[in-house]
Amino acid sequence: MRRKVIAGNWKMNMLPNEAMAFIENIVPVIKNTKNEVILCVPYTDLFYSLLTAQDTNIKIGAQNMHWEESGAYTGEVSAKMLKSINVEYVIIGHSERRQYFAETDETVNLKIKTAIKNELKPIVCVGETLEQRESGKAEEIITTQTKLALEGIDKNDVSKILLAYEPIWAIGTGKTATSEDANNSIKAIRKKVSELCGEQIANEIIILYGGSVKPENAKELFSTSDIDGGLVGGASLKVEDFSKIILSV
Numbered sequence: 001m002r003r004k005v006i007a008g009n010w011k012m013n014m015l016p017n018e019a020m021a022f023i024e025n026i027v028p029v030i031k032n033t034k035n036e037v038i039l040c041v042p043y044t045d046l047f048y049s050l051l052t053a054q055d056t057n058i059k060i061g062a063q064n065m066h067w068e069e070s071g072a073y074t075g076e077v078s079a080k081m082l083k084s085i086n087v088e089y090v091i092i093g094h095s096e097r098r099q100y101f102a103e104t105d106e107t108v109n110l111k112i113k114t115a116i117k118n119e120l121k122p123i124v125c126v127g128e129t130l131e132q133r134e135s136g137k138a139e140e141i142i143t144t145q146t147k148l149a150l151e152g153i154d155k156n157d158v159s160k161i162l163l164a165y166e167p168i169w170a171i172g173t174g175k176t177a178t179s180e181d182a183n184n185s186i187k188a189i190r191k192k193v194s195e196l197c198g199e200q201i202a203n204e205i206i207i208l209y210g211g212s213v214k215p216e217n218a219k220e221l222f223s224t225s226d227i228d229g230g231l232v233g234g235a236s237l238k239v240e241d242f243s244k245i246i247l248s249v
């Protein structure tokens with residue numbers, strides 16, 4: 001059976017003192033969970049969050065990285081830099097990065113390869129726009145994004161990746177996909193992974209749902225056959241909400 005994973009994405013929120021207070025406050029509440037808990041924090045919070053989360057069941061991730069190992073890329077952060085301070089996870093291809101920072105399926109693929117090479121675990125986001133959903137193209141879009149993300153990646157490395165299905169129309173909007181629709185989309189992604197890498201890897205790979213996950217809808221979403229947990233934005237900023245989501249399953 002696949003484990004459940006609940007990952008928070010703080011986006012461009014939380015100062016270091018807020019990050020440390022958040023972690024100190026949530027640790028006692030979630031200490032008995034069997035679920036894997038990840039917080040993907042801004043770069044400036046990484047070091048403080050890693051120190052505060054030491055010897056707890058919270059793992060720390062970044063929200064982006066560059067695909068090159070090093071070089072003249074002002075303002076960028078490399079996989080090796082993240083790894084050097086013991087960051088474990090990194091979000092790749094979040095729709096906000098695709099939308100506002102011109103990330104493409106090609107750069108997503110390059111970043112995944114570099115992350116794996118540096119022993120970071122990528123959380124790779126795919127998802128359709130409302131227009132694509134309404135014109136019946138959602139499945140084609142998300143399975144194509146999955147295929148392009150995984151292109152050229154060794155099958156043995158694919159199970160190190162976490163995928164996150166995040167319909168763009170549900171991110172930060174308060175609109176959630178129904179648990180049935182989200183589960184069906186994730187089934188389609190899993191089927192594509194099976195075609196590309198075989199049934200065993202498809203059965204093992206963790207696929208999260210993201211898009212307005214809240215304490216009120218988490219249990220229903222996470223109790224479906226194929227949703228292995230959530231990538232949570234807004235609701236990961238409050239200890240009370242995020243801990244309820246973690247403890248919902």
Ligand code: PEP
Nearest residue numbers: 171172210211212233234
């Ligand atoms: C996200 O940032 O990945 C996300 C799903 O945000 P929200 O939960 O706020 O919709």
